[in-house]
Amino acid sequence: MPGRVTGYLDPVVLAVVASGPLHGYAIIEELKARSGGELDLPEGTVYPALHRLERRGLLKSAWSRGEGRRRRVYRLTTSGRRELEARAREWRTFARVVDGVLA
Amino acid sequence: MIETLASELAAVGIRGRQRERILAEVADHLACDPQADLGDPRALAQEFADDLAVDTTRRAAGWTFGALVLVAAAVAVPQLLSPAAPDIAAGWSLWLALPATLAVVIGAQVAFAAGCLAGLRALRRPQDVEVVRRRTMAAIGAGALAASGSALSAVNFWAVLPRWWCVLTLTAAVAAVLPLAAPALACLRVRPIRVSYSGTGGLSADLGALARPLLIGAGVTFGMLALTSLAERSLVEGSLRAGFEAVAFAVCFVALRRPLALTD
Numbered sequence: 293m294p295g296r297v298t299g300y301l302d303p304v305v306l307a308v309v310a311s312g313p314l315h316g317y318a319i320i321e322e323l324k325a326r327s328g329g330e331l332d333l334p335e336g337t338v339y340p341a342l343h344r345l346e347r348r349g350l351l352k353s354a355w356s357r358g359e360g361r362r363r364r365v366y367r368l369t370t371s372g373r374r375e376l377e378a379r380a381r382e383w384r385t386f387a388r389v390v391d392g393v394l395a
Numbered sequence: 396m397i398e399t400l401a402s403e404l405a406a407v408g409i410r411g412r413q414r415e416r417i418l419a420e421v422a423d424h425l426a427c428d429p430q431a432d433l434g435d436p437r438a439l440a441q442e443f444a445d446d447l448a449v450d451t452t453r454r455a456a457g458w459t460f461g462a463l464v465l466v467a468a469a470v471a472v473p474q475l476l477s478p479a480a481p482d483i484a485a486g487w488s489l490w491l492a493l494p495a496t497l498a499v500v501i502g503a504q505v506a507f508a509a510g511c512l513a514g515l516r517a518l519r520r521p522q523d524v525e526v527v528r529r530r531t532m533a534a535i536g537a538g539a540l541a542a543s544g545s546a547l548s549a550v551n552f553w554a555v556l557p558r559w560w561c562v563l564t565l566t567a568a569v570a571a572v573l574p575l576a577a578p579a580l581a582c583l584r585v586r587p588i589r590v591s592y593s594g595t596g597g598l599s600a601d602l603g604a605l606a607r608p609l610l611i612g613a614g615v616t617f618g619m620l621a622l623t624s625l626a627e628r629s630l631v632e633g634s635l636r637a638g639f640e641a642v643a644f645a646v647c648f649v650a651l652r653r654p655l656a657l658t659d
Contacts, residue, residue, distance in 0.1 A: 316420050317427040334434035339420055340442040347450045363423045364416065 301341050302350075303379035304331070306372055309351060313367040315358065316342060342366055350375050396433060397422055403440035408588035409447065417443060444588050445522075451585045452527040455578035456517035459531050459538075462574040463510045466538040469571030470499060470545045473564040478557060486551035495551055498544025501643055502537045509534035509655055515601045516656075523594040526656040528582050533654045535579045542568040597659040608648055608657070616641040 308314065308322045319342070320335050345351040350372035356365045368376070397418060404414045424431055433439065483492045513530035516523055549564035598606035605611075619640040624633025652658055 315423065317424045317431075320424075335424065335431050336421075336433035336439040337442065339417065339424075340439070340446050343417075343443065344446045344450065347447075358423075359426070361423050361426055362419055364420050 300379075300383070301333075301337065302345060303376060303383070305338060305341050305345060306350060306368060306376040306379070309366050309368050310373065310376055313365045315356075315363040315365050319366065345372070396425060396436060400436040400440060403436045404443065406589070407440050407444035409440065409444055410587075413447070441591050445590050445592075448524045448585050448588045448590045449521050451581050452524050452531065453517045453521045455581040455585075456513040456527050456531045458578040458581070459534050459575070460510050460514045462571075462578065463506050463534060463538045465574055466506065466542050466571040467503070469567035470503060470541055473545065473549075473560060473567060476563070477560060481552060481555050485555050486548075487554065488551065491547055491551040495544045495547035498540045498547065500544075501647065502539075502541030502544055504537075504643075505647060505651065506534050506537035506541055509537055509651075512598075512601060512655060520594060520596075520600065522590075522592060523596070523600075524585070524588075524590050525593040526595060528585060529654050529656060531578060532582050533651060535575045535582070538575055539572050542572045595656060595659075598657050599659060612641065612644045612648070615644055 304323065305319060308319050308326065311322070314322065316339055320338050323331055323338070342351065342353070346353055346366070350369060351366045352369050353364050353366045355362050357363070400421060401414065401418055404410075404417060409417070421433060424433065483489070483496065486492050509530050513527055513534055516530065517527045521527065546565050546568035549561040549568070553561050594600070598608070616637050620633045620637035622633075623636040624630050627633060648657065
């Protein structure tokens with residue numbers, strides 16, 4: 293369900309990075325693993341999201357070397373953690389309300 | 396993929412370190428999984444460009460608004476602390492006094508209007524990158540003009556007013572201009588970036604039903620008439636300044652119609 297996650301891509305990425313520093317490919321793999329393969333969006337769309345979140349101060353990144361290559365490793369900032377908590381609360385409220393209506 | 400993405404990024408105006416970083420990340424991704432579905436390179440480059448332009452101009456508009464508050468303080472505080480109000484002809488030269496006064500009066504008002512409009516559009520429709528950028532640049536230019544006018548005024552009255560006041564006015568003007576450099580550079584950096592969409596709606600997109608230039612001009616002129624008549628205790632003086640304000644408003648509206656995206 294790639295289309296449905298678009299509006300929630302940023303918090304979903306923040307949630308994945310919250311578990312520890314990761315590079316782009318690892319973030320996408322973790323995203324797929326946590327969603328049981330349901331979030332099978334075009335992988336390229338995650339990179340603009342990572343750059344956007346970094347510009348907004350929610351992530352920070354640095355180059356590291358892995359498997360003989362340069363790779364950019366992302367980690368969550370304090371603002372990013374606060375943003376993630378706020379968006380998670382917002383999502384839980386939304387999901388509870390919609391569940392209540394649909395039930 | 397890498398070569399196509401490199402040329403697509405260049406085509407949308409993303410160059411230098413930003414482009415190198417994107418390409419390095421994509422290259423690392425493809426090395427991890429050569430069959431990875433990274434999507435259409437053109438769409439990916441466009442998404443990077445849109446995000447970068449929107450974020451940069453929105454931040455520049457916010458910085459500009461904050462920097463203009465400093466400019467306002469740097470211009471207004473020395474005026475309030477001035478130990479005397481010398482005649483405009485009492486300084487070094489009228490050729491300094493007149494441009495200095497005009498720069499402060501017009502620069503301050505244009506900076507205020509452009510800064511507010513830039514901030515409003517950046518908040519309500521940040522995707523209108525070109526409008527936000529043009530308004531921000533106009534606000535920065537007008538803010539710098541007002542500060543320059545204040546500095547010029549200090550130079551003009553150097554021999555008339557106390558030295559401390561002249562030094563304070565000059566220092567405050569120079570210090571207030573410096574924070575305008577960061578948003579100006581950001582706007583210049585974002586200029587070559589081609590966004591997929593940039594609305595051009597005029598004042599109506601910002602103010603809705605209140606977007607009536609004649610009404611705004613009349614309000615500003617009447618405000619000037621009332622305030623200066625009271626301050627100077629003279630209806631004649633108030634009327635003169637209000638007349639000047641009306642002409643200046645009309646001239647600025649026509650001259651800045653395009654840079655400030657005032658009309659649809």
